[in-house]
């Protein structure tokens with residue numbers, strides 16, 4: 456059998472792409488359209504289940520840079536998605552943003568122009584900063600919602616590691632799995648996150664992966680009932696998040712280059728100390744928390760990759776979502792869907 460399409464990955468990039476694809480396909484085409492999805496949580500753990508997952512426009516203005524424009528468009532696409540589909544696992548929230556040093560204050564003024572006095576129930580005292588309309592995403596719930604939405608479409612899951620891709624003379628793409636199974640397809644979309652870079656020798660290094668990096672991100676997480684609504688506090692670009700329904704407190708994050716999964720305990724302890732100083736409740740000690748690490752893929756100049764890799768436009772890639780997976784995934788899905796001829 457030759458599939459019409461194979462999507463590699465089951466993180467936010469793959470799920471958003473598949474969702475948008477099936478929403479746009481007309482009903483007749485949908486019935487005869489064969490899709491397989493390859494992913495391996497065991498070998499290539501998805502970042503989308505190891506993330507602090509918040510969404511905010513963060514004062515980004517139009518027309519300043521290409522990256523800024525992409526971030527803005529992606530944010531509004533995410534907001535439209537919330538309005539149109541009302542997925543579970545997303546909570547609208549007021550984000551309090553502050554700083555702890557003159558350097559970080561200057562950074563905030565560059566970004567937000569004006570600061571004001573802000574207060575919140577969790578703060579020891581009023582502070583200078585800003586307040587933003589943001590979103591908290593609960594990654595496991597959101598992931599499950601996508602899987603449920605996609606389940607009617609008969610996507611064939613192949614829970615295995617993709618070892619190699621080759622295009623044969625007729626233009627058909629052959630995917631060799633670790634189990635030695637070979638599956639064939641007319642088109643393929645690689646949504647492989649940080650593994651695009653880590654395992655690039657399996658799939659052939661493409662020029663589009665040059666100057667891209669794997670950056671691990673670690674955060675602290677503990678289950679605790681704080682008997683209060685969700686909150687989202689940011690100080691010096693570090694986050695303290697409480698998701699009240701899940702009774703989960705999250706602090707982060709600390710980065711490590713080159714896909715090293717070992718977390719930077721010193722930075723995490725510093726972040727914990729920073730929030731302990733500002734907050735009027737007991738956050739806990741480092742030992743009260745579990746450390747969670749996800750592997751992010753940083754694109755060249757932080758920009759996402761959403762394009763065909765070959766001239767015939769049979770092999771596509773959605774990667775480099777870096778710190779903006781929940782918004783960039785919408786822009787990338789839109790770009791690839793406008794190019795891919797299915």
Ligand SMILES: Cc1cc2nc3c(=O)[nH]c(=O)nc-3n(C[C@H](O)[C@H](O)[C@H](O)COP(=O)(O)OP(=O)(O)OC[C@H]3O[C@@H](n4cnc5c(N)ncnc54)[C@H](O)[C@@H]3O)c2cc1C
Nearest residue numbers: 464465466467468502503506509617648672749779780781
């Ligand atoms: C600490 C931290 C905080 C973050 N905070 C935010 C935030 O606040 N807001 C935000 O928008 N983003 C945030 N991010 C980034 C966001 O989580 C990522 O950008 C996003 O999850 C990447 O999604 P993805 O689908 O590209 O990759 P992944 O979720 O990593 O998915 C990759 C998929 O590909 C599969 N795969 C890869 N290679 C193979 C192979 N060879 N064979 C089979 N399967 C394969 C994997 O199994 C997996 O299913 C954060 C990340 C971290 C680590």
